[in-house]
Amino acid sequence: MTHQRHLEMMVGVFVAAGIVALFFMALQVSNLGSISDEEGYNVTARFDNIGGIKVKAPVTMAGVKVGRVTNIEFDKETFEAVATLNIEKRYDQIPDDTFAKIFTAGLLGEQYIGLDAGGSDIYLEEGSSLQLTQSALVLEEVIGQFLFSKAQEGSE
Amino acid sequence: MYEDDDSPLVKIRNLHFKRGSKVIFAGVDMDIPRRKVTAIMGPSGTGKTTLLKLIGGQLRPDQGTIEFDGENIHALKTRDLYKLRMRMGMLFQSGALLTDINVFENVAYPLREHTDLSDSMLERLVLLKLEAVGLRGARDLMPSELSGGMARRVALARAIALDPMMIMYDEPFTGQDPISMGVLVKLIPSLNEAAHISSILVSHDVRETLEIADMVFVISNGKVVDSGTPDELHDSSKQWTKQFIDGLPDGPVPFHYPAPELEEDLLGK
Amino acid sequence: MKSITNFFASLGSNVMSAVQKLGRAHMLFFQMVMGMDEILRRPSLLIKQLYYVGVLSVILISLSGFFVGMVLGLQGYYTLSQFGAEATLGVMVAASLVRELGPVVTALLFAGRAGSALTAEVGLMKATEQLSGLEMMAVNPVRRVLTPRLFGGIFSMPLLAAMFSMFGVLGGWFVGVGLLGVDDGTYWSQMQTKIDLHEDIYNGVIKSIVFGVVCTWIALFEGYDSTPTSEGLSRATTRTVVHSAFAILGLDFILTAIMFGE
Numbered sequence: 001m002t003h004q005r006h007l008e009m010m011v012g013v014f015v016a017a018g019i020v021a022l023f024f025m026a027l028q029v030s031n032l033g034s035i036s037d038e039e040g041y042n043v044t045a046r047f048d049n050i051g052g053i054k055v056k057a058p059v060t061m062a063g064v065k066v067g068r069v070t071n072i073e074f075d076k077e078t079f080e081a082v083a084t085l086n087i088e089k090r091y092d093q094i095p096d097d098t099f100a101k102i103f104t105a106g107l108l109g110e111q112y113i114g115l116d117a118g119g120s121d122i123y124l125e126e127g128s129s130l131q132l133t134q135s136a137l138v139l140e141e142v143i144g145q146f147l148f149s150k151a152q153e154g155s156e
Numbered sequence: 157m158y159e160d161d162d163s164p165l166v167k168i169r170n171l172h173f174k175r176g177s178k179v180i181f182a183g184v185d186m187d188i189p190r191r192k193v194t195a196i197m198g199p200s201g202t203g204k205t206t207l208l209k210l211i212g213g214q215l216r217p218d219q220g221t222i223e224f225d226g227e228n229i230h231a232l233k234t235r236d237l238y239k240l241r242m243r244m245g246m247l248f249q250s251g252a253l254l255t256d257i258n259v260f261e262n263v264a265y266p267l268r269e270h271t272d273l274s275d276s277m278l279e280r281l282v283l284l285k286l287e288a289v290g291l292r293g294a295r296d297l298m299p300s301e302l303s304g305g306m307a308r309r310v311a312l313a314r315a316i317a318l319d320p321m322m323i324m325y326d327e328p329f330t331g332q333d334p335i336s337m338g339v340l341v342k343l344i345p346s347l348n349e350a351a352h353i354s355s356i357l358v359s360h361d362v363r364e365t366l367e368i369a370d371m372v373f374v375i376s377n378g379k380v381v382d383s384g385t386p387d388e389l390h391d392s393s394k395q396w397t398k399q400f401i402d403g404l405p406d407g408p409v410p411f412h413y414p415a416p417e418l419e420e421d422l423l424g425k
Numbered sequence: 426m427k428s429i430t431n432f433f434a435s436l437g438s439n440v441m442s443a444v445q446k447l448g449r450a451h452m453l454f455f456q457m458v459m460g461m462d463e464i465l466r467r468p469s470l471l472i473k474q475l476y477y478v479g480v481l482s483v484i485l486i487s488l489s490g491f492f493v494g495m496v497l498g499l500q501g502y503y504t505l506s507q508f509g510a511e512a513t514l515g516v517m518v519a520a521s522l523v524r525e526l527g528p529v530v531t532a533l534l535f536a537g538r539a540g541s542a543l544t545a546e547v548g549l550m551k552a553t554e555q556l557s558g559l560e561m562m563a564v565n566p567v568r569r570v571l572t573p574r575l576f577g578g579i580f581s582m583p584l585l586a587a588m589f590s591m592f593g594v595l596g597g598w599f600v601g602v603g604l605l606g607v608d609d610g611t612y613w614s615q616m617q618t619k620i621d622l623h624e625d626i627y628n629g630v631i632k633s634i635v636f637g638v639v640c641t642w643i644a645l646f647e648g649y650d651s652t653p654t655s656e657g658l659s660r661a662t663t664r665t666v667v668h669s670a671f672a673i674l675g676l677d678f679i680l681t682a683i684m685f686g687e
Contacts, residue, residue, distance in 0.1 A: 004469070242563045
């Protein structure tokens, strides 16, 4: 009987340890702690060129992650990209004239949307749209412009 | 209850069985009587163990029927077959004890499985069964600590735990020292007597078997070649039976496995 | 001419016997699953198997996980530092472990440790007529002996894989943060932003459950179907490990393609 007891205890410890490991993976390793899709509010931003932004790309403010890109669409009328940003609920005092730019983390890193706070007294809320945006920097265009200007300098 | 019932307990008719392409039984008929010790004898490899497995419903015959107490074993549904098996006990050659539990638990196993006895009742019953085979003192040993003869006796206690109608013994004497052999020779008929059990004994140990059997079937090459009481077999006029019972090296069963002439093999052609 | 017919005859008989074996394996699986009520009625049977299959594998799995994590940390660091991307070390370690190495290596170790033991045990029970003995005691050996072992394996595998991944992440942390000087906060925060609960962790768990089913099934079938001789048993044990390894790696490819392919 004591043998059976020992067995049961060890199995109990095993199952508990396994569940702890699963929780560890969920909380410490994955984004369960920071994810809050339903909790936030959605705003839209229009860009001429969205570059390499994908759904789930982070949205940051002053380098702090405040939300995620949840949807990207193409507007047939204006030929613009419309990105839906989900901002966490606790950041509810972002001015509505905030400037959205597309940045790249490092030279090879992935792209994200950075928000620069404006000065308005009206705050963003569900359904608002960001008017001021700056498109992604497309490396080929930049190089092209650089070469073009150099060429012009040379011809003068 | 069945005291007056003289119909055979096991009725085998026209049994055919093949293993791969090897024919084991080619038309066996047998009537095994109630409350007797019936021995089935034959040289090694004649399928005696297979016959027990067929009776126990673990194998299916290719043709023919086996009836146990009036029920056709191989026509039963699985559930009914398991119910029927509760009325049979089987003693395997190796004992087939469960190696991860001790002697007491091994004997208690079928009781725990098929009855709702209280713990004290169960303990008393198990000790009685162990007493019957003389191993009450070995209750706490593990199967690995038992000698071959003791393991077989524990298995016997387990086989009679549910008070079956019939016990099948698979080669009970093989590989036993003379003392354990003597114990088993005494145990089998006394169990038969005391509990009104019918026994089927499969063996090729002629002397011991003939000593305790009431009825003997001799099988060879897939057929019953002789049957009768031990005395009848002793006086049998059949050459084959004589050779087998007296253990003669040569006779209808040749000493040599079929082979070309020796000179041919040695000298080449 | 004769050799050609012989060739086709042997090919045919090999295919036939393989198909028959597959059929027997599926029948057995069906019977084992149908015996599920047995473990509900007697949970102690399952607990015992969880002990033998799960608890006894914990040390092996945890240590292996830790070492694999340390190697990932070291190798990852040297490769990533060439691009100045040491910050993503945590992501690399965790993604490799959670998606692939955790479930796969755990299953391979499981096949070697628990799988071979299961085959040998069941095969020996068959060889010593214990299974026949149960049958003659009117106890169904599939339900009584095999079903608890199957579910013991199925429940143990995801828990073991989670432990493997956890110790792996800690091993990578030990090397990366402890020895090579990656920033502690970066290691974890990068990991947390990139590893997705649903996409990575759930899928990893599903993988390990599938591997648990397949490994235990193969081990039990090989034992139950083994030829009851010492040679037959040793062959069956070898087959368990070989077939499990093939099945794990093959299935891993298929599952990865389904889960992470777009």
